[in-house]
Amino acid sequence: MNIKILGSGCSNCVNLEKAAKLAASELGIDATFEKVTDYADIASYGIMRTPGLVVDEEVVLSGRVPTAAQVKELLAPLMS
Amino acid sequence: MSTATTPDTRRHSLKRRGGLLIAAVIWWALYLLNQPFWDWLVGRVVGLDLTSRLGSGVQFFFLDTVKILLLLAGIIFIVTVLRSFMSVERTRALLGGKREGIGNVLAASLGVVTPFCSCSAVPAFIGFVASGIPLGVTMSFLIASPLVNEVAIALLLGLFGIGPTLMYVGAGLVIAILAGFIIGRLKLERWVEPFVFETKLRGKIIDSTAGLTWDDRIQMGIEEVGSILRKIWPYLLVGIGLGAAIHGWAPQDFFARYAGPDNPFAVLVAVVIGIPLYSNAAGILPLIDALYAKGMPMGTLLAFMMATVALSLPEMILLRRVLKPKLIAVFVSVTAVGIVGVGYLFNAIL
Numbered sequence: 116m117n118i119k120i121l122g123s124g125c126s127n128c129v130n131l132e133k134a135a136k137l138a139a140s141e142l143g144i145d146a147t148f149e150k151v152t153d154y155a156d157i158a159s160y161g162i163m164r165t166p167g168l169v170v171d172e173e174v175v176l177s178g179r180v181p182t183a184a185q186v187k188e189l190l191a192p193l194m195s
Numbered sequence: 196m197s198t199a200t201t202p203d204t205r206r207h208s209l210k211r212r213g214g215l216l217i218a219a220v221i222w223w224a225l226y227l228l229n230q231p232f233w234d235w236l237v238g239r240v241v242g243l244d245l246t247s248r249l250g251s252g253v254q255f256f257f258l259d260t261v262k263i264l265l266l267l268a269g270i271i272f273i274v275t276v277l278r279s280f281m282s283v284e285r286t287r288a289l290l291g292g293k294r295e296g297i298g299n300v301l302a303a304s305l306g307v308v309t310p311f312c313s314c315s316a317v318p319a320f321i322g323f324v325a326s327g328i329p330l331g332v333t334m335s336f337l338i339a340s341p342l343v344n345e346v347a348i349a350l351l352l353g354l355f356g357i358g359p360t361l362m363y364v365g366a367g368l369v370i371a372i373l374a375g376f377i378i379g380r381l382k383l384e385r386w387v388e389p390f391v392f393e394t395k396l397r398g399k400i401i402d403s404t405a406g407l408t409w410d411d412r413i414q415m416g417i418e419e420v421g422s423i424l425r426k427i428w429p430y431l432l433v434g435i436g437l438g439a440a441i442h443g444w445a446p447q448d449f450f451a452r453y454a455g456p457d458n459p460f461a462v463l464v465a466v467v468i469g470i471p472l473y474s475n476a477a478g479i480l481p482l483i484d485a486l487y488a489k490g491m492p493m494g495t496l497l498a499f500m501m502a503t504v505a506l507s508l509p510e511m512i513l514l515r516r517v518l519k520p521k522l523i524a525v526f527v528s529v530t531a532v533g534i535v536g537v538g539y540l541f542n543a544i545l
Contacts, residue, residue, distance in 0.1 A: 123317075154516050158321035158394050163283040165315055178282065178310075179415065 116146040116193070121157045121167030121177075128166040130180045135168060138186035144194060211409065226265050233258045252443025259435050259481050262353060267477065268420050270349030275419040278310040279412040283319055286336070290328050295379045298332035303371035306339030307364070316510060320517050325394040330387065331379015338530055339371035342505040346423065347476035354484045355493075362541060363497055370501075370533035377529055386522035430478030438485035445489050461495045462538035466531055469502025479503050493545055498538025505530055 118135055122128025132148065139146045151157055151169075160169060164178035168186070175189050233254050237243050243250035286305045293301055316337065323333040343364050351360040384392075407415075472479075483496045506527055514523060 154317045154321065155390050155394055158318050158325065158391075161322070163287065163315065163319045163322035164310075165318055178315075 116144050116190075117149070117171050118146045119149045119151050119169040121151045121160060121162060121169060122165040123152050123154065123157070125165070127180050131166040131168060134181060134183040134186050137183040138190055141183070142187055142190055142194065144190060208409070211413070215413070222265060222269055226262070229261050229265070230258060233261075248443040250443075252439045255442045255485075256435055256439035259438065259484070260431070263350060263431060263435070263477070263481065264424070266349045266353040267346060267424065270345055270352070271420045271423055272416040274345040274348075275310070275416040276412045278308060279407055279415055281305075281309050283309055283315070283322070287323055287326055287328065290323070290332060290336075291326065293328075293332065295329055295331055295376060298329060299335040299372045299375045299379070302328075302332045302335035302375065303339040303368050306336040306371060307343045307368065309336075309340070316513055317516050320514070321391050321394055324387065324391050329379055330384050331375045331377075333375075334378045334526065335371045335375025338374050338505065338526075339367060341507075341510065342371060342501060343367035344476060344504070346427070347480070347500070347504060350476055350480040354480060355487075359493060359497065363501075366497065366537040366541070367501065367505075370505075370530065370537060374526075374529040374533050378525060381525070383522050383525060386519040386525075388517050388519060391517050427475055427477040430475060431481070434478035435481040438481035441482070441485040441489060445485075461492075462498050462535055462542065465495050465499035466502040466535050466538065469499045470506050470527070470531060471508060472503045476500065476504050492542050494538045494541030494543070497541060498534050501534045501537070502531065505534070 116139075118139065120128055120132045120135065122131065128150070132150070136148065157165065157167065160167060160174050162174055162177035166180065167177040168175050168181075168189070170190065170193055175193075176186075181189075234245065237250065237254045237257070238245045243253060245251055245254055286309045289305065290298060290302055320333060320337065323336065324330065348360055348364065351363055479500050483500055487493065487496055511523055511527070514526075518526070
């Protein structure tokens with residue numbers, strides 16, 4: 116699973132990354148994490164509010180920082 | 196998420212409403228008891244003379260700090276919960292296809308109600324422009340959003356009442372609409388970084404507010420209060436400290452002499468000083484409160500506050516990613532002229 120965190124470095128993106136990593140490890144998912152900080156790249160995903168969470172090139176969340184539990188809810192159905 | 200009302204969810208929702216009600220009552224009680232408490236503590240217990248410089252300065256400091264914290268907490272919470280019903284994505288959908296003129300008015304109004312933090316300024320700008328919304332309309336949104344923000348409204352409401360608050364909101368909207376419209380008319384698209392127009396928006400458009408429960412919204416409200424207070428408390432203390440110093444030490448009508456209605460340059464100077472100043476509303480308003488009490492006219496003060504809040508160096512640096520320097524210069528100048536105009540207008544009619 117490829118997980119991308121979209122954001123330019125403000126504390127929201129950092130917290131999203133922490134929540135996502137925690138969720139992935141609790142679900143036992145072996146995921147690669149990437150941070151996307153270039154604005155053109157971020158915008159090309161169609162989100163208008165950072166931070167954004169992209170899983171396997173699909174945007175699953177944008178604009179707020181979820182708890183690890185909420186990220187787990189988002190990731191669980193995407194486990195193949 | 197199931198919406199069936201089982202006895203559990205009914206009890207939960209009652210608990211939630213009860214919790215909110217209790218919080219509101221406590222808030223009101225603290226707000227009303229604030230002044231008498233500090234009068235008693237500083238005046239009686241510590242024994243300072245409240246009419247003396249030291250006494251009134253100290254009392255002002257604590258009084259204002261508590262009052263402002265309460266106002267901020269209350270209004271940020273309410274505004275965040277209300278805003279959780281609105282999203283930037285929906286704003287973009289609403290603005291799509293609107294001509295200039297109407298588009299500017301709509302964009303400015305939406306800029307006020309849409310949740311928006313300045314770190315999202317660039318993605319939002321790209322998102323609007325790449326989806327075909329005219330540059331001028333996007334500018335109206337970008338100007339209105341930081342200019343009319345809930346922190347400023349909360350503080351104006353608490354310190355000056357509903358009149359100046361409405362004036363501020365009205366003026367902010369008018370400036371955003373006109374400035375955006377003018378920028379649109381000037382056809383400055385060539386001064387936007389080209390990559391913005393070439394950005395392909397792929398993927399599904401996710402509405403960041405879809406599927407939020409009331410619990411989620413309340414949680415967001417509480418978190419936003421915490422996050423904003425954590426960010427601004429140093430500014431707040433400095434602003435209140437300065438305000439307290441002016442309150443206690445500057446002679447009455449001090450500013451009326453130098454910056455009063457007789458001085459035609461007051462508004463201009465206020466705006467010129469305000470533009471490079473980086474502060475948010477929380478730091479500026481206690482200062483403005485004290486200046487007003489010492490005789491500075493409201494128009495000049497509102498202009499000063501708008502100049503400080505609407506245009507900031509960090510935001511300009513961020514926008515440099517998408518706007519060429521000439522466009523940034525136009526953006527700043529048009530907004531500044533609008534603010535100066537508003538300052539003179541309010542001084543004249545008040």
